[in-house]
Amino acid sequence: MSRSIQIDAPEGTIDGHVLTPADAQGPLPAVILLTDIGGLRPCYYEKAQIVADGGYAVLMPNVYYRDAHGTIVPDGKSFRDDDIRPTLFEYADHLTPAAQREDFAAWLAAIDSEPEFDSSAVGVVGYCMTGAFALRMAAWHPERIRAAAGFHSANLAKADDPNSPVQEVASIQAQVYLGHADGDALLPPDQIACLDEALAGAGVHFCTELYKGAGHGYTAKDAPVYDARADARHFKRLLTLFEEALSKAA
Numbered sequence: 001m002s003r004s005i006q007i008d009a010p011e012g013t014i015d016g017h018v019l020t021p022a023d024a025q026g027p028l029p030a031v032i033l034l035t036d037i038g039g040l041r042p043c044y045y046e047k048a049q050i051v052a053d054g055g056y057a058v059l060m061p062n063v064y065y066r067d068a069h070g071t072i073v074p075d076g077k078s079f080r081d082d083d084i085r086p087t088l089f090e091y092a093d094h095l096t097p098a099a100q101r102e103d104f105a106a107w108l109a110a111i112d113s114e115p116e117f118d119s120s121a122v123g124v125v126g127y128c129m130t131g132a133f134a135l136r137m138a139a140w141h142p143e144r145i146r147a148a149a150g151f152h153s154a155n156l157a158k159a160d161d162p163n164s165p166v167q168e169v170a171s172i173q174a175q176v177y178l179g180h181a182d183g184d185a186l187l188p189p190d191q192i193a194c195l196d197e198a199l200a201g202a203g204v205h206f207c208t209e210l211y212k213g214a215g216h217g218y219t220a221k222d223a224p225v226y227d228a229r230a231d232a233r234h235f236k237r238l239l240t241l242f243e244e245a246l247s248k249a250a
Helices: 041-054 086-094 097-113 130-140 187-201 228-247
Strands: 002-009 012-019 028-033 056-063 119-127 146-152 175-181 206-211
Touching: 002 041, 002 097, 012 041, 012 097, 012 187, 028 097, 028 228, 041 056, 041 228, 056 097, 056 119, 086 228, 097 119, 097 130, 119 130, 119 228, 130 146, 146 228, 175 187, 175 228, 187 206, 206 228
Parallel strands: 028 056, 028 119, 119 146, 146 175, 175 206
Antiparallel strands: 002 012, 012 056
8 A cells, every 4th residue: 555745854855665565453663764866666566565564654765856756767777777776876975964854853743743654663674775864863863763774785884975874873772673685795794893882882682694695786677686595585674673672653
């Protein structure tokens, strides 16, 4: 079950979708599901519905609403194509930490106002670049976010980035799960180790797992690196996290 939604934000109107199980009864624990750099597209609608069918109300916003609404990558094209990639990088550059702060507040306000959501229990999951968004959201809204996850995340602990999410984790109260791609150039072992150390030092309840043999983007069905076994494991881990953290909070 899916419906479109329009969310007021300081810099415009965020388009997105709310997904629930077909047999939804009453408000359900809330999950914010964020797309990878490719934006809204069929494989992410499918992903969001699978999560919703686990017993959640899922908000999937368009992170690129400042530049375009709806699907960014045309049918038959890939976010890896040379004529598409520059546009996506341009849009992604606009998603500064300040912009993310505005958007996080708008998403939470939508969850508080829409009938599908039990706003007392909120989880967030990001993929690729939005794995960092999930950690920041948990850090900036510790009183709201009870579960945060990232899969094949990128640049979570760059040594030369003062805005790296590794700098923010001390305030996280959520239960955290991170599923890393093996040999991922966008999150090398030194960054994984740095982030693990920071999370442990902050006393965060977290788990990290290396998906051996899986490449960056392993959950995206439209990517050449898609790995069905790793994708299935990702859903298992994600739904276990939400069951533990969101049902306990509710």
